[in-house]
Amino acid sequence: MARGQKQYTKEFKHTIVELYNAGKSLAELSSEYALSKSTITGWVKKNKPVAVDKDTTITAADYQAVLKKMARLEEENEILKKGHGHIRKEVTTVFEFITNNKKYHDIKLMCKVLKVSRSSYYKWLNKKPSNREIENAKIEEKIIDIHKESKNRYGAIKINKALKSSGVTISLKRTQRLMKKLGIKSVIVKKYRPTSSKKKIEAQENILKRDFTTTTINEKWVTDITYIHTVKDGWCYLASVMDLYSRKIIGYAMSRSIDTTLALQAVKNAIKLQKPTKELILHSDLGCQYTSSAFKEYIDSTKIIKHSFSGKGCPYDNACIESFHASLKKEEVNLVNYFDYDTARLAIFEYIEAWYNRKRIHGSIGYISPQKCEDLARKIA
Structure with missing residues (x-):
C-alpha cells in the first residue's frame, strides 16, 4: 500500500456499501465521507445484494420506489400535523404557515393538503413587503437552511454563529425572535442514565487531571x-x-x-x-x-x-x-x-x-x- 494512503476498517467499508444499496448516490457518499467514486464503486462490486428470504430479493430501484411512496405519505401527514393549529384560522395564517415551511415541503402539496387555492396563495405572497420584511425573509431562509442541514440540532447560538460565517451579522436576540416566528428550536430530549454498579472500584492513576488543553492532535x-x-x-x-x-x-x-x-x-x-x-x-x-x-x-x-x-x-x-x-x-x-x-x-x-x-x-x-x-x-x- 502506498505511503500516506488512507486505511479503512472492514466495518467502515461494509457500512458505505450498505448506504449505497439503501439509495445513497456515489456523489453523496463521495462528498459526505471524503471518498473517491472509484473507491466506493470497488467496494460495491465486492459485495453482492442480500436476499430478503430464500426465494426473494429486492432491487435498489424497488427499494427506492417504496421509500419514495412512504416519504410522500409521511410528508403529507407531517404537513397536517404542523398545520393543525392553522387550518381552522383565517386563510392568511395558513398562507404564512405555507411560506414558513416552503423549504421543508412543496408548495403545491401543502396547498392541496391544507385545502387552499394556489392562485390565492401566490396573490397573497406577491403583495409588496417592507424592507424589514424582505430582509427578515432572507435571513429566515438562511436560518431554515442551517437548521435543516443540522437535522434540527442547532439552537440559536450556533445558528447565529453560522449566520455570521455566511456574512449575515445580526444579534442573538434577533436570531431567537426569527426562530420563534418560524417555530424552530434545538432538539432537547432527556438522556437515559443507567443505574450505577455497586461493585467495589479500585482507584487508578489520573494523569489527565481534568486538563483538557492540548497543542495539537494525538496528544x-x-x-x-x-x-x-x-x-x-x-x-x-x-x-x-x-x-x-x-x-x-x-x-x-x-x-x-x-x-x-x-x-x-x-x-x-x-x-x-x-x-x-x-x-x-x-x-x-x-x-x-x-x-x-x-x-x-x-x-x-x-x-x-x-x-x-x-x-x-x-x-x-x-x-x-x-x-x-x-x-x-x-x-x-x-x-x-x-x-x-x-x-x-x-x-x-x-x-x-x-x-x-x-x-x-x-x-x-x-x-x-x-x-x-x-x-x-x-x-x-
Missing part, C-alpha cells in the same frame, strides 16, 4: 461507552474515542455486548486511523472494560500510550466524551426508536461520520467542525 484521547436501545435486540453499546484537540471522534465500535472487546476495538480503530507516533494519554473511567488485564496488555503493547483513569464517581474527569455522548443522545438517539441493532448501527455511523465529525461546528474549537480542526493541525505540522 490526549478520551474514551467511554454509552447505551443505545433497540426494539428487537434490546440494549446495544457504543464505545467512542475522542481527540481532545479537534474534538473529533477518531475511533468507535458498536456491539450487542458491553465488554473489553468493544472498548479495545474502538481504541484499535483510533490507532489505525490516526497512526500516532509520539507518546499520548488515553483517559477512561474505571469501568471493568478499561481496567481489565486484556485492555492493559494491549495499551502496554503500543509502547506510546499512557492510560489515565477518572476518579471514583467523578464523571467530570471525563467530561468531554460524556458531552459527546450527551449530544449524540439529544440530537439523534432519543429522537427515534431503532428497530434493531443494524438500524441503530447505520444511524450512529451517519451521525458520527457525516454529521458530527465533518459538519457540526463546535464552540470549544472556534465554531468549526472537528475534521476541519484536524485538517488545519495537519497542515501546520
Whole structure:
C-alpha cells in the first residue's frame, strides 16, 4: 500500500456499501465521507445484494420506489400535523404557515393538503413587503437552511454563529425572535442514565487531571461507552474515542455486548486511523472494560500510550466524551426508536461520520467542525 494512503476498517467499508444499496448516490457518499467514486464503486462490486428470504430479493430501484411512496405519505401527514393549529384560522395564517415551511415541503402539496387555492396563495405572497420584511425573509431562509442541514440540532447560538460565517451579522436576540416566528428550536430530549454498579472500584492513576488543553492532535484521547436501545435486540453499546484537540471522534465500535472487546476495538480503530507516533494519554473511567488485564496488555503493547483513569464517581474527569455522548443522545438517539441493532448501527455511523465529525461546528474549537480542526493541525505540522 502506498505511503500516506488512507486505511479503512472492514466495518467502515461494509457500512458505505450498505448506504449505497439503501439509495445513497456515489456523489453523496463521495462528498459526505471524503471518498473517491472509484473507491466506493470497488467496494460495491465486492459485495453482492442480500436476499430478503430464500426465494426473494429486492432491487435498489424497488427499494427506492417504496421509500419514495412512504416519504410522500409521511410528508403529507407531517404537513397536517404542523398545520393543525392553522387550518381552522383565517386563510392568511395558513398562507404564512405555507411560506414558513416552503423549504421543508412543496408548495403545491401543502396547498392541496391544507385545502387552499394556489392562485390565492401566490396573490397573497406577491403583495409588496417592507424592507424589514424582505430582509427578515432572507435571513429566515438562511436560518431554515442551517437548521435543516443540522437535522434540527442547532439552537440559536450556533445558528447565529453560522449566520455570521455566511456574512449575515445580526444579534442573538434577533436570531431567537426569527426562530420563534418560524417555530424552530434545538432538539432537547432527556438522556437515559443507567443505574450505577455497586461493585467495589479500585482507584487508578489520573494523569489527565481534568486538563483538557492540548497543542495539537494525538496528544490526549478520551474514551467511554454509552447505551443505545433497540426494539428487537434490546440494549446495544457504543464505545467512542475522542481527540481532545479537534474534538473529533477518531475511533468507535458498536456491539450487542458491553465488554473489553468493544472498548479495545474502538481504541484499535483510533490507532489505525490516526497512526500516532509520539507518546499520548488515553483517559477512561474505571469501568471493568478499561481496567481489565486484556485492555492493559494491549495499551502496554503500543509502547506510546499512557492510560489515565477518572476518579471514583467523578464523571467530570471525563467530561468531554460524556458531552459527546450527551449530544449524540439529544440530537439523534432519543429522537427515534431503532428497530434493531443494524438500524441503530447505520444511524450512529451517519451521525458520527457525516454529521458530527465533518459538519457540526463546535464552540470549544472556534465554531468549526472537528475534521476541519484536524485538517488545519495537519497542515501546520
